[in-house]
Amino acid sequence: MFQYYFLLGVRSLRRNPALTALMVLTLAIGVAASVATLTILHVMSGDPIPHKSDRLFVPLVDNGDIENYKAGDKIDDDQLSYRDAVNIINSKAGERRTAVFGIAIAIEPERKDIGAFNARGLAPTADFFNMFEAPFLHGQGWSPADDKAGADVVVLSRKLSEKLYGDADPVGKRMTMGGFQYQIVGVLNTWNVVPRFHRIIGNNDGAFSEEEEMYIPFSNAIRHEFPRNGSTSCHQDIAPGFQAFLDSECTWIQGWIETRSASDRAELQSFLDSYAIEQRKLGRLKRAAPNMLYDVREWLDYQKVVGNDNKLSVWLSFGFLVLCLVNTIGLLLAKFSVRAAEVGIRRALGASRREIFAQFLIETTVVGLVGGLLGLLLAFGALALIAMQSKALTLVAHMDWVMLLTTFGLAVASAIIAGLLPTWRACQVTPALQLKSQ
Template sequence: MFHYYFKLGLRNLRRNPALTALMVLTLAVGVAASVATVTILHAMSGDPLPHKSDRLFVPMIDVVPLKGYTPGTKPSFGQAQLAYTDAKNFMASKMGIRRSVMYGVAGPVEPARRDLGAFRAQGLAPTRDFFAMFEVPFLYGQPWSEADDASGADVIVLSRALAEKLLGTVNPVGQRVTVLGRPYLVSGVLDRWDPVPRVHRIIGSKGAFGTEDEFFIPFASAIRHETGHDGGMACSGVERGPGFQGTLASDCTWLQFWFEMASAGERSELQAYLDSYAAEQRKLGRMPRHAPNMLYDVRQWLDFLNVVDNDNKLAAWLAFGFLLLCLVNTIGLLLAKFSVRAAEVGIRRALGATQRDIFRQFLIETGVIGLAGGVLGLLLAYAALAVVSSQSKELGTVAHLDVPMLLLTFAVSVLAALLAGLLPTWRACQVTPAMQLKSQ
């Protein structure tokens, strides 16, 4: 009977087309608003490495001077990065299966092509483990070697977009490109890689939803050449000597660091190391605040940096509130649509149809309306997300429908229609056959 009632529901869409169109449009607008908002929230709060996010950790220690400190104060963003001394010690610690320190760099790119002038590009200076830790895919070549890491060799990994812009679609491994004022040997080219959010480097000039880094050079090479830092730096109250070397010797925090452990259960071992390290540093006169030493896995890190703030969550609740308002209007329209079919219901009941049959028929019909609303809602959601994407590149990284959100659009639309149809359908089942037959 389902197939029959479904076909009947499709035919009944042509009954009173103006009323049907109004119901479909009301549902579609509510569904589009809620799904578009939830899609953005879903992308913003996503986990780019769900299978290993519980064993990737950001260490946080407080090296800021004691002046102005109140015990128990919530850690600040300035403490979310490390000073060079601590990053160097953590790299030498051998804790975990991988360790990576990094900082943002930016500067001119000088193409060999005469038809292309110099331009500015943004990149990252990490250690070699970064690529395996964050599962960065390669189109050509591979990361630089451990020996390159140790010596600070002038090698470079290019993004696919930058490689194609400079050298075309050929394999450029082994060629040289001039970046940051010096020639670098290309060791690899990344495939498309644009994690959302950019959990590996949320603190920086690009933020959680910025565009991909265009090139990668060894951390040791960047330090050796005293390459300038592109990102945030906290030096409040810190004694700092002149120039780049003064920054390295100071307690200014500007480096980001990640540990990868073999399992989530090794977190306590890493925490013990962090506490022991802080105790040793206090003996040397550092870390006077005696603040707790923190470890954040990926999900905790996103929460700490408030990647999804209260405004985003409020917007989602308001969108669902708007959907609820659309449902109330749809209920009224369905009541009007079904009330004019009382005679039809009375005749069906007189011919032997049960209340359950009537309920099933009318509920399936509301489901058909929900499907129609879902199709239109999907188109409206695409249009809304396209408008949002056009506002900036950052919004473009989160304002797109994926398969789960596509399925959610139809699920929300059909479920909303079925919920809206419960009362009108129940009212239709209460028709008394005898009274309807007498009135005909």
């Protein structure tokens, strides 16, 4: 019977075409608005590295001034000083450790048709690429020995590599950056991590920034005293000179530690607490604030990657969907009311109320399917318009299979909910009254 009722539902679309089109359009607009905002929230709040997000941790210690500090206050800084970053890198904590800060370096291409230009990049340690599973197109990252030596080596993004060398494999070639000759050891494939959890601080677009263009060793950037491209926080005045800056309590480096398993978190916390105690003995970390560890999901929450305004937008869009459903209910009542005579005849011929209910509910499901298809097209259009607003929105305004299925599920569910009252009203038709009126 389901197939029969479904075919009746398809045929019913041709009845009162204007009314049917209005129902489908009303439902589609409500679904499109809801799905478009829900898609953005879904992408923004996703786990960027789900199989190990509970094993990657951001360590934070409070090295701020003791003035105006109250016992129990949480750390008010999101980065590490150079001293703390180096100490953590050189420790045996976890399985892998890295320190990262942003750089911007002038590149002097060999090609005469390309002038010198600035490129954005990162200065991490060697563990960075394996820790965050960066996808290599050519070559590989540098070695721990290169870290120790501050070697002049570089890993390029695919986009920068193609700009400088076309489709050729540039590994082994040398290029001039910041006035120094660097050997290319690897090229990353396109790496659009959403959210870009390992590089939230210091980017104009935060967790939804574009991928970096190149990577050089942390120690190399320090050795060449390259300028920082990111956020720096200093609690007190410092003496002139780069070394004085390194020796200061200014925070400008992001630290990450990877453990072998999630259960090693307590051990890592113990290490961080012990480290803070040792530093206090040296006259540092005077606030004695709680030392913090954030795994990936906690870090995204702490950084408010998904803001309250994003959640509010979703609630407002679903409120709009409810209004569309109210209108759809009214249209279905009008559509089914003109079929009272048909229902009366069917009831007189022996059809039960249950069968009438099933028939009309399946018809509303057909309306939901058509509304879902149109809503999907409208949602794609809405996301395309949203993506045109900024580069950051381009990364989040796209639909995956989960949201494709959600679109149809939401449309069908909405149509069924909207059709419950009209269908119930249709089942209350009294056959004798309808036959008498005929």
